[in-house]
């Protein structure tokens with residue numbers, strides 16, 4: 001593929017969407033075409049699936065297995081209709097969550113077998129793997145404190161995942177770190193507890209080093 005595929009992962013409140021915007025601005029300023037996407041969602045079908053997954057709009061929560069398949073349906077649509085066509089055109093795709101979220105939330109969080117999830121995921125993605133994954137790591141307490149501040153400002157309420165017990169969030173944080181330990185060449189861990197600008201600088205340096213963007217350009 002001509003473009004690069006970069007995913008942002010991590011627990012709630014880690015600042016993924018802010019960091020994606022910052023990286024997009026950095027790359028665009030260097031003439032690199034960028035597309036921002038998010039999961040679940042990013043297509044019309046995917047956004048409807050997002051509503052079903054987060055807001056109980058179906059009138060009943062999805063069963064744990066249905067939940068896996070809904071995430072994968074959203075992903076399959078996003079990969080086929082948005083991500084692959086963009087990469088083929090040379091556009092860099094920055095995605096807010098991708099399959100490591102399935103392994104962390106549905107694998108480590110809900111307890112599904114990781115190998116089974118990997119098989120299902122490969123079917124959904126057609127084997128597409130991110131060129132680089134930035135894991136914005138944060139202890140659940142810190143993430144939830146940030147989230148509470150944001151939601152109080154917006155007047156919004158926690159979604160189905162945010163309402164999960166603390167133990168669930170501890171498991172998925174540990175899961176993300178274990179995934180990073182297994183694939184150190186693809187997944188880079190960043191301490192998201194640092195100030196926003198420090199995290200943004202680390203993200204720029206990692207991306208520049210990985211894809212050969214001049215070092216002076218990262219300042």
Ligand code: TMP
Nearest residue numbers: 039040071097098101102105106161162
């Ligand atoms: P967010 O985009 O606001 O972070 O919301 C997405 C929620 O869905 C978040 O709580 C993580 C969860 N999720 C999964 O459980 N599995 C997945 O595969 C993905 C992409 C997200």
